[in-house]
Amino acid sequence: MRISIQHLTKVFPSRTKGGKAVHAVEDMNIEIPSGQLVGLLGPSGCGKSTTLFMLSGLETATSGKILFDDQDVTTLAAEKRGVGLVFQNYALYPHMTVQQNIRFPLDNMRINREEGNARALDAARLVQIEDLMARKPHELSGGQQQRVAIARALVKMPNVLLLDEPLSNLDARLRLQTREEIKRIQRTTGITTVFVTHDQEEAMSICDIMVVMKLGVVQQIGAPQHIYDDPNNLFVANFLGTPPINIFKGKIQGGKAYIGEEAVGDAPYGDREVYVGIRPEGFIYNPQGALTLNVDHIEVMGRDKSVVSTHESSTKPTVRSIIDSDVALPEGAEQLKFDIKPYKLFLFDAETEERLR
Amino acid sequence: MMEENDNIGTPQEPPKKHNKFVQYFINLGARIKGWFVDKYTAVKDFFCGLFHKKTEEEKALEYSGPQLSRGEKFRRGLKSQSGWLFVAPALVLMAVFTFYPIIAAFVNSFKQSYSGMTGKFNGWGIDNFVRVLKGDTGTGGADFVQCLVNTLILTFISVPLSTLLALLISVALNSIKRVQKAYQTILFLPYLTNALAMGAVFATFFKIIGTQNNTETVGLVNIVLGWFGVDPIDWVGLRSPHWQIGSLSIPWAKYVVTIIYEVWSGLPFKILILFSAMQSINKQYYDAAKVDGASRWTVLWHITAPMIMPQISYLLVTGIMGGMKQYSAIVGLFGVTMGQDYDMGTMVGYLYNYIELGQTGYAFAGSLILFVIIMIITYFNNKITKKRTTYR
Numbered sequence: 001m002r003i004s005i006q007h008l009t010k011v012f013p014s015r016t017k018g019g020k021a022v023h024a025v026e027d028m029n030i031e032i033p034s035g036q037l038v039g040l041l042g043p044s045g046c047g048k049s050t051t052l053f054m055l056s057g058l059e060t061a062t063s064g065k066i067l068f069d070d071q072d073v074t075t076l077a078a079e080k081r082g083v084g085l086v087f088q089n090y091a092l093y094p095h096m097t098v099q100q101n102i103r104f105p106l107d108n109m110r111i112n113r114e115e116g117n118a119r120a121l122d123a124a125r126l127v128q129i130e131d132l133m134a135r136k137p138h139e140l141s142g143g144q145q146q147r148v149a150i151a152r153a154l155v156k157m158p159n160v161l162l163l164d165e166p167l168s169n170l171d172a173r174l175r176l177q178t179r180e181e182i183k184r185i186q187r188t189t190g191i192t193t194v195f196v197t198h199d200q201e202e203a204m205s206i207c208d209i210m211v212v213m214k215l216g217v218v219q220q221i222g223a224p225q226h227i228y229d230d231p232n233n234l235f236v237a238n239f240l241g242t243p244p245i246n247i248f249k250g251k252i253q254g255g256k257a258y259i260g261e262e263a264v265g266d267a268p269y270g271d272r273e274v275y276v277g278i279r280p281e282g283f284i285y286n287p288q289g290a291l292t293l294n295v296d297h298i299e300v301m302g303r304d305k306s307v308v309s310t311h312e313s314s315t316k317p318t319v320r321s322i323i324d325s326d327v328a329l330p331e332g333a334e335q336l337k338f339d340i341k342p343y344k345l346f347l348f349d350a351e352t353e354e355r356l357r
Numbered sequence: 358m359m360e361e362n363d364n365i366g367t368p369q370e371p372p373k374k375h376n377k378f379v380q381y382f383i384n385l386g387a388r389i390k391g392w393f394v395d396k397y398t399a400v401k402d403f404f405c406g407l408f409h410k411k412t413e414e415e416k417a418l419e420y421s422g423p424q425l426s427r428g429e430k431f432r433r434g435l436k437s438q439s440g441w442l443f444v445a446p447a448l449v450l451m452a453v454f455t456f457y458p459i460i461a462a463f464v465n466s467f468k469q470s471y472s473g474m475t476g477k478f479n480g481w482g483i484d485n486f487v488r489v490l491k492g493d494t495g496t497g498g499a500d501f502v503q504c505l506v507n508t509l510i511l512t513f514i515s516v517p518l519s520t521l522l523a524l525l526i527s528v529a530l531n532s533i534k535r536v537q538k539a540y541q542t543i544l545f546l547p548y549l550t551n552a553l554a555m556g557a558v559f560a561t562f563f564k565i566i567g568t569q570n571n572t573e574t575v576g577l578v579n580i581v582l583g584w585f586g587v588d589p590i591d592w593v594g595l596r597s598p599h600w601q602i603g604s605l606s607i608p609w610a611k612y613v614v615t616i617i618y619e620v621w622s623g624l625p626f627k628i629l630i631l632f633s634a635m636q637s638i639n640k641q642y643y644d645a646a647k648v649d650g651a652s653r654w655t656v657l658w659h660i661t662a663p664m665i666m667p668q669i670s671y672l673l674v675t676g677i678m679g680g681m682k683q684y685s686a687i688v689g690l691f692g693v694t695m696g697q698d699y700d701m702g703t704m705v706g707y708l709y710n711y712i713e714l715g716q717t718g719y720a721f722a723g724s725l726i727l728f729v730i731i732m733i734i735t736y737f738n739n740k741i742t743k744k745r746t747t748y749r
Binding site for chain 1: 639642647650659664
């Protein structure tokens with residue numbers, strides 16, 4: 001199922017008289033090809049869950065259109081859209097067994113018992129919980145509950161699968177495992193899937209298409225790697241990547257980008273104040289390098305080492321640079337010099353925070 | 358893949374930040390609770406200490422400070438057990454007004470021809486019970502079997518009916534937004550009204566003959582029935598229709614009046630309980646049901662009702678217990694004679710009747726039988742509801 005979101009806007013009227021209405025989603029335009037795994041990414045309150053609920057039909061759009069293939073579903077009731085929705089807290093019915101929970105959508109479609117049970121079992125197999133069919137939700141672990149919720153969403157063979165923060169209630173180890181699982185299930189079923197997350201690592205690792213949002217406005221859409229390598233603005237650059245990008249206050253003068261008095265790269269743009277963003281992996285140790293950092297300490301991680309240092313122009317307390325562990329650094333040096341890989345260096349206008357390119 | 362030890366369960370939300378005012382009460386609550394916990398442990402230790410014979414080692418460990426005088430020891434001991442002083446008034450009152458009457462009722466029910474005035478009786482035996490159950494009291498008072506049947510019929514029709522109605526009304530109330538508060542208030546009004554007064558009003562509604570300006574009229578209900586071509590029925594009066602089964606009379610018209618009254622007066626409390634229970638159901642369950650295409654009916658019977666099963670079963674249990682003890686409504690509707698020749702008598706009505714007649718022996722025996730019946734019903738109630746409510 002292809003999803004097309006056109007000029008979608010959601011405004012929540014203010015609760016108090018004369019208060020300000022909240023623009024949860026503003027003029028959103030996305031084209032999602034069939035069978036893709038799409039991640040809506042952004043900090044809390046950026047409208048990503050609202051978008052998801054508008055796709056499911058639980059929220060009505062203020063204006064704009066949602067198309068499934070070529071059918072306009074903007075005003076269609078939730079139950080008629082054929083979407084499967086997995087809630088953040090799973091919303092499993094506590095008084096029903098796993099089997100009854102999974103079969104619930106089928107019962108509502110008046111599918112007979114044998115077929116319902118068979119399909120429920122199929123869905124359970126897909127998420128590998130077929131041994132737990134007789135249990136009640138409170139007898140399951142968080143990860144198992146999550147699977148039941150996914151099975152319940154999948155059992156009616158939805159056109160679109162929607163997941164609201166699917167991994168936020170799981171612990172770190174399980175989160176890694178489950179995100180692989182979601183990817184696998186999505187691949188197996190080929191259902192167009194949209195999920196919401198605030199965890200950029202999670203989104204980066206499994207999405208085909210990533211949508212980065214901020215305050216209801218889409219910042220950038222694209223493949224995760226592409227957005228990481230080519231961010232549109234300071235917010236996107238800052239939001240993606242672990243450890244996060246280093247941001248310095250700098251300026252452009254005569255076609256060169258400066259941090260303090262040191263020129264760190266070419267900048268064929270007009271002279272102005274800028275933010276200079278450098279990815280942690282963009283530093284190359286060089287005793288005659290362009291940028292001087294005051295070393296605080298060095299963390300050795302095996303594969304690579306991480307130089308934690310300070311710089312007076314940095315907007316963050318520390319500057320983190322990751323270099324290969326086989327690069328020899330002088331012992332006990334207080335200052336180190338680095339060259340900057342040009343494709344890991346981004347320049348943002350200090351006022352608009354838009355990328356210069 | 359099966360996780361073996363991912364026992365995360367439901368998510369732990371971070372503790373909420375409250376404003377100062379709320380926080381004060383939370384702290385106060387915690388302090389009060391702490392006080393009770395302390396007292397509980399103190400009492401427990403005290404009792405454990407009583408039945409525990411100390412070894413020499415423990416005695417040696419117990420107290421190693423300076424030796425105290427006997428008076429000081431006593432004072433300290435008294436202080437540490439001062440909790441008893443606080444519960445003493447309640448204990449004394451309960452002993453006088455609860456425990457003693459229960460024991461006295463039990464003992465006195467076995468005294469034959471017991472006179473409440475003189476305290477004289479004619480030997481011990483089960484004569485009271487036999488006469489009560491046979492209906493052979495020889496005083497023209499209420500009949501036990503009639504009263505028992507009345508009570509059971511009225512209870513087991515009106516309680517489930519009013520609970521069901523309360524459920525439906527709560528659902529309706531829950532689904533409106535605008536004048537919810539106003540409706541809530543109106544629905545709660547009957548709860549604040551006196552049972553006898555309401556009974557009198559109901560009786561007037563159902564009366565066949567009233568007089569107004571020296572003209573004979575029928576009651577409101579009969580007027581309405583008259584619009585549909587139904588002849589006036591004497592709902593509550595002397596000519597009230599009834600079926601006769603052996604010596605048992607089934608005054609169905611009076612049953613109808615009583616059941617309507619019971620349902621109506623029972624609704625407010627039930628609505629209050631069910632409505633507040635519904636408001637605490639997580640809205641996500643309803644969203645999930647909506648996405649899954651559940652009809653309103655399915656949502657009510659497969660989601661709402663099971664989710665508030667603990668409250669429903671609470672209402673059924675307490676409703677049935679209360680129903681077994683109903684009396685004031687009957688007096689309000691049918692007067693102190695409880696209908697004609699006590700044909701609308703209830704169990705408690707039976708007890709009152711015989712106390713009034715000075716035959717306390719029968720009242721004691723009746724109360725004991727009632728006690729056993731309520732025990733049995735409660736036992737089954739608990740068995741059934743436990744099965745239906747323990748989903749957590």
